[in-house]
Amino acid sequence: MKINFILGSPKAKKSASRVIMQYLMERLGTDVKMTVFNAFDARENLSSLADCDALVFVSPLYLDALPGYVLRLMEEIEKKKDMFSENTRLYAVINSGFYEAKQGEIALEIMKHFGDDIGLNWGQGVCIGAGSALEHFPLIGKGPLTKIGQGLKQMAQNIAQGISAEDQKCSVGFPRSFYVSSAHQLWKKEAAKNGISPEALRAQLSRT
Amino acid sequence: MMEGKMEQKRENMAKTIIIHDLEEKDTGRVLDAFGGNSFVFLADSTINHCIGCFGCWLKTPGLCTINNQLDELLHHMSECENFVIISRCFYGGLSADIKTVLDRCIAYVQPYFYINKGKDEMHHVPRYDLQMKFYNYYYGAKSDREKETAKRLAAANALNFNAQSCETEFYNSSEEIFSRRGGDAK
Numbered sequence: 001m002k003i004n005f006i007l008g009s010p011k012a013k014k015s016a017s018r019v020i021m022q023y024l025m026e027r028l029g030t031d032v033k034m035t036v037f038n039a040f041d042a043r044e045n046l047s048s049l050a051d052c053d054a055l056v057f058v059s060p061l062y063l064d065a066l067p068g069y070v071l072r073l074m075e076e077i078e079k080k081k082d083m084f085s086e087n088t089r090l091y092a093v094i095n096s097g098f099y100e101a102k103q104g105e106i107a108l109e110i111m112k113h114f115g116d117d118i119g120l121n122w123g124q125g126v127c128i129g130a131g132s133a134l135e136h137f138p139l140i141g142k143g144p145l146t147k148i149g150q151g152l153k154q155m156a157q158n159i160a161q162g163i164s165a166e167d168q169k170c171s172v173g174f175p176r177s178f179y180v181s182s183a184h185q186l187w188k189k190e191a192a193k194n195g196i197s198p199e200a201l202r203a204q205l206s207r208t
Numbered sequence: 209m210m211e212g213k214m215e216q217k218r219e220n221m222a223k224t225i226i227i228h229d230l231e232e233k234d235t236g237r238v239l240d241a242f243g244g245n246s247f248v249f250l251a252d253s254t255i256n257h258c259i260g261c262f263g264c265w266l267k268t269p270g271l272c273t274i275n276n277q278l279d280e281l282l283h284h285m286s287e288c289e290n291f292v293i294i295s296r297c298f299y300g301g302l303s304a305d306i307k308t309v310l311d312r313c314i315a316y317v318q319p320y321f322y323i324n325k326g327k328d329e330m331h332h333v334p335r336y337d338l339q340m341k342f343y344n345y346y347y348g349a350k351s352d353r354e355k356e357t358a359k360r361l362a363a364a365n366a367l368n369f370n371a372q373s374c375e376t377e378f379y380n381s382s383e384e385i386f387s388r389r390g391g392d393a394k
Contacts, residue, residue, distance in 0.1 A: 009260065010257065010258065010259045010260045011259070011260055015260075060260065062258065062307070062311050063307075063310055063311060063314070063364075063365055063368055064361055064364040064365060064368065065301045065302065065307065065361060066301070066307070067257065067258060067307070067311055068257050068258065068304050068305075068306075068307035068308030068309075068310075068311050069257040069304070069308065071298060071301070071302075071303070071304035071307050071308075072253075072257075072304040072308075074298070074299070074304075075298065075303075075304050098329065098330040098331075099329075099330050100328075100329050100330065102329075103329060106300075106301075106357060106360050106361050106364060109300055109357040109360075110298075110299045110300050110301040110357060110361075111299075113299035113300050113350075113351070113353065113354050113357065114299040117299065117350065176323070176330065179330075180321050180323075180330065183321060184320060184321070187265065187266060187319045187320070190262070190266045191265075191266045191267075194266060194267045196266060196267070196269065200269060201265065201266070201269055201318060201319055201320065202269070202318050202320070202333075202335065203269045203270055203335075204270065204286060204335055204336055205270045205271065205282065205283050205286045
C-alpha cells in the first residue's frame with residue numbers, strides 16, 4: 001500500500017502538524033510505502049502525489065479553513081482531477097489552536113467537497129482541538145493527550161486497512177481555562193523576548 | 209497645525225475595503241461597483257503566504273512581519289466600516305489568493321483569547337472597537353452544499369474579525385457581480 005502525506009504546516013521544523021503526521025506514520029504498519037510532501041513541493045510533483053492508495057492531509061486550521069498555501073496545492077490538483085486512480089481514499093487531520101475541536105468542522109467540509117469533486121473516496125476526518133499542546137508535550141497517547149492519541153491511532157488503522165470511518169473530534173484532557181491561561185503566559189514570555197510588554201500586545205495601529 | 213495634519217490623514221483612511229481575486233484590470237470596475245471611499249486590494253499569487261511565526265502578534269503587534277505587502281491594508285482595516293471579499297467559492301471556502309491575504313490579517317485581532325459565550329468557543333480579543341460590516345461575494349460555487357459551507361465560513365470569519373454583521377451572496381461568475389451591482393455604492 002502506498003500512502004502519501006501532505007504536511008500543511010509552513011514551519012520548517014517543529015510543528016504540531018508534524019508531530020501528528022509522525023504519530024500516524026509510526027502506526028501504519030510495515031507493509032506500507034509512505035511519502036511526505038509539503039504543501040509547496042507537492043505542486044511540483046503532482047504525478048508522484050497521485051501515485052497512492054491514500055492521500056492524507058495534515059494541516060493547521062487557519063481562520064476556520066485551510067491555509068492559503070494548502071489551497072494553492074488543492075487548486076493545482078483540481079486542474080488535474082483525473083490523476084488519482086479509482087478507490088484512492090482521502091483522509092484529513094485538521095489541527096486547531098483553539099481548544100474546541102469542533103472549530104475544524106468547516107475545514108473538513110471543504111476537504112470533503114474537494115474530494116468528491118476530484119474523485120477521491122472520503123476515508124476519515126479528524127479535528128484536533130488545543131493542538132498547540134502537541135508542540136509542548138512531546139509524547140502523545142498518554143496523559144492529557146490520550147484522547148488525541150486514541151483518535152489518531154484508530155485513524156492510522158483505518159488508513160492502513162483502507163477503510164472509511166466516522167469523522168472524529170479530539171481534544172486535550174485538561175480544562176479550557178488552563179489552556180487559555182497557559183497560552184497567555186506563553187504569549188507574554190515570547191513577547192518579552194521582543195521587548196513587547198503584555199499591554200503592548202493590545203496596541204492599535206496609529207492613525208498616521 | 210499638528211491637529212490639522214492628523215485630521216487630513218484620518219480622512220485618507222478608507223471607509224470600505226474590498227479584497228478581490230480577479231485581475232488587476234478589474235480593480236477599476238470593483239471601485240465603480242462599490243464606489244465611495246474605498247480601498248481595493250488585489251489578492252494574487254505575488255502575496256507571500258503566512259509562515260505561522262506569530263510576529264504580527266508578538267513582535268510588531270497589528271502588522272505582519274514578513275514584508276510590507278499588507279501594511280496599508282491592515283492600517284485601513286483598523287478604521288474601516290465595511291469589509292468586502294470577492295472570491296471564487298472554492299469547495300465552500302475562499303480561493304487560495306484571498307485566503308493567503310486573510311491568513312496574514314490576523315494581526316487585526318489580539319493574541320489574547322476570550323470565551324464567546326454564545327458559541328461556547330475560544331476566540332481572539334478584538335484589537336479595535338470599531339466593528340466592521342462583513343460582506344462576502346462568492347462566485348463559481350459548484351453546488352448548494354458548497355454554498356452552505358461557504359455561508360458557515362463567512363459567518364465564522366465575521367466572528368473571527370469581530371464584525372457586527374455578515375452578508376453573503378452568490379454569483380454564477382465574477383462578471384455577474386459587476387452586471388448586478390453596476391454602480392451601487394457602499
